[in-house]
Amino acid sequence: MFLSVFDLYKIGIGPSSSHTMGPMTAATMFLAELKDGQWPRPSGVKVFRLKARLHGSLAFTGVGHATDSAVILGLCGNLPDQVDPDRMAPLIETVWAEKIIRPEGHPAYRFDPDTDLIMDRRIALPGHANGLAFEAYDVDERLLLRRVYYSIGGGFVVTEEEVNTVKRGGAAAPATVADVPYPFASASQMLAMAKASGLSISDMKRANEETRMSRAALDEGLDRIWEAMRSCIERGLAQDGIMPGGLKVRRRARHLHDRLQEEWRQNRRNPLLANDWLSVYAMAVNEENAAGGRVVTAPTNGAAGVVPAVMRYYLHFHDDADQKGIRDFLLTSAAIGGVIKHNASISGAEVGCQGEVGSASAMAAAGLAAVLGGMPEQIENAAEIALEHHLGMTCDPVGGLVQVPCIERNALGAVKAVTAASLAVKGDGIHFVSLDACIETMRQTGLDMNERYKETSQGGLAVNVVEC
Ligand code: SF4
Numbered sequence: 001m002f003l004s005v006f007d008l009y010k011i012g013i014g015p016s017s018s019h020t021m022g023p024m025t026a027a028t029m030f031l032a033e034l035k036d037g038q039w040p041r042p043s044g045v046k047v048f049r050l051k052a053r054l055h056g057s058l059a060f061t062g063v064g065h066a067t068d069s070a071v072i073l074g075l076c077g078n079l080p081d082q083v084d085p086d087r088m089a090p091l092i093e094t095v096w097a098e099k100i101i102r103p104e105g106h107p108a109y110r111f112d113p114d115t116d117l118i119m120d121r122r123i124a125l126p127g128h129a130n131g132l133a134f135e136a137y138d139v140d141e142r143l144l145l146r147r148v149y150y151s152i153g154g155g156f157v158v159t160e161e162e163v164n165t166v167k168r169g170g171a172a173a174p175a176t177v178a179d180v181p182y183p184f185a186s187a188s189q190m191l192a193m194a195k196a197s198g199l200s201i202s203d204m205k206r207a208n209e210e211t212r213m214s215r216a217a218l219d220e221g222l223d224r225i226w227e228a229m230r231s232c233i234e235r236g237l238a239q240d241g242i243m244p245g246g247l248k249v250r251r252r253a254r255h256l257h258d259r260l261q262e263e264w265r266q267n268r269r270n271p272l273l274a275n276d277w278l279s280v281y282a283m284a285v286n287e288e289n290a291a292g293g294r295v296v297t298a299p300t301n302g303a304a305g306v307v308p309a310v311m312r313y314y315l316h317f318h319d320d321a322d323q324k325g326i327r328d329f330l331l332t333s334a335a336i337g338g339v340i341k342h343n344a345s346i347s348g349a350e351v352g353c354q355g356e357v358g359s360a361s362a363m364a365a366a367g368l369a370a371v372l373g374g375m376p377e378q379i380e381n382a383a384e385i386a387l388e389h390h391l392g393m394t395c396d397p398v399g400g401l402v403q404v405p406c407i408e409r410n411a412l413g414a415v416k417a418v419t420a421a422s423l424a425v426k427g428d429g430i431h432f433v434s435l436d437a438c439i440e441t442m443r444q445t446g447l448d449m450n451e452r453y454k455e456t457s458q459g460g461l462a463v464n465v466v467e468c
Pocket residue numbers: 302303347348352353354356357394395396397402403405406409455
């Protein structure tokens with residue numbers, strides 16, 4: 001099993017990797033298929049109109065997660081990592097006004113978002129909770145081409161054919177398979193390979209990555225990921241005001257940051273200092289995400305604040321923190337994220353928030369334990385502690401927006417990650433619950449979880465908090 005660090009950490013836009021980035025990517029995949037012409041159509045017949053149909057969780061929470069806008073942007077040919085956030089709103093407005101899309105290299109297609117962007121809440125597609133279909137019609141409304149895609153969490157998209165190869169209770173298959181020297185598919189295999197090789201988890205992950213790219217390219221990519229995370233924190237700390245979507249939730253990170261800086265300047269004693277800084281960093285990222293800004297999936301957008309917050313905490317509070325530590329952190333956390341994704345899920349629509357913030361917290365705990373000098377067994381223990389104490393956590397975003405409970409939840413996920421890493425590195429690596437058992441528990445819990453608590457906004461906080 002091989003899942004690259006760059007599969008888990010992807011630069012994109014908010015507010016959701018599964019509901020924004022995935023559908024945008026799926027739309028571009030459909031465009032590519034439309035363009036290559038390798039599909040049967042009567043000669044002389046031209047594509048006149050496109051339609052998009054969103055199903056399952058995408059239909060229930062798609063508007064709050066900006067799936068409608070993401071589909072329009074994708075059909076205009078934009079990819080999440082390349083689209084200019086400042087150009088998105090004018091482009092979407094133009095499509096709504098003109099009811100035409102003009103992707104580069106294609107003729108203009110009719111696309112009226114009012115009638116051609118369909119939120120179908122009645123029918124869930126069989127492959128995954130986040131299914132969507134794109135269709136091409138001729139001028140006589142005859143269907144020429146239909147393709148189904150699934151946005152399976154973390155920005156990953158699979159086709160209808162690919163999803164049928166995905167196994168174990170609907171969990172997602174690895175996006176990439178390669179011949180790598182340390183092909184661990186579970187935490188126990190990871191520990192066995194570390195023991196046999198004498199390498200750290202980050203060294204094994206590095207060796208796997210370097211089968212696909214040079215060391216320089218890997219380091220450059222890791223540094224770019226951290227720079228995108230760091231910039232996201234800085235932007236989040238500089239913004240104020242109300243976040244979009246109608247809940248009228250205020251941004252808080254900047255205000256909290258100002259207070260913390262003032263305390264710091266005055267040398268005032270704060271027994272909660274580390275917790276407060278972790279929270280403010282995580283909230284800065286998730287407020288940016290909620291506002292549709294540039295973020296890095298870690299492993300998803302909804303959970304994007306946990307890993308950057310713990311990395312920033314590491315740089316802030318640990319004197320020997322350095323660039324090598326940042327790279328090792330990312331590689332170690334990606335190794336853990338890959339094992340979780342392979343054996344369970346990182347999708348809130350599939351297993352609830354335990355799979356999003358729970359996975360992010362486990363990844364961050366492992367990364368921090370690694371840079372604090374933890375042995376592989378201690379790192380595995382750190383990930384296990386963090387994940388164990390997110391088990392059963394549901395996904396119930398109020399108003400379908402990635403704001404409540406998501407923003408604070410990332411702060412708490414970061415605090416738990418640091419606590420888990422601290423507990424683990426102070427131990428000897430021997431522990432009662434294995435990470436593999438914990439991941440399997442998360443998978444089974446996700447299967448048993450009522451659909452109301454899987455990113456549909458039909459249960460939990462989403463129905464008990466009055467929107468104003
Ligand atoms: S509740 Fe958790 S899983 Fe659901 S949208 Fe928010 S962060 Fe994502």
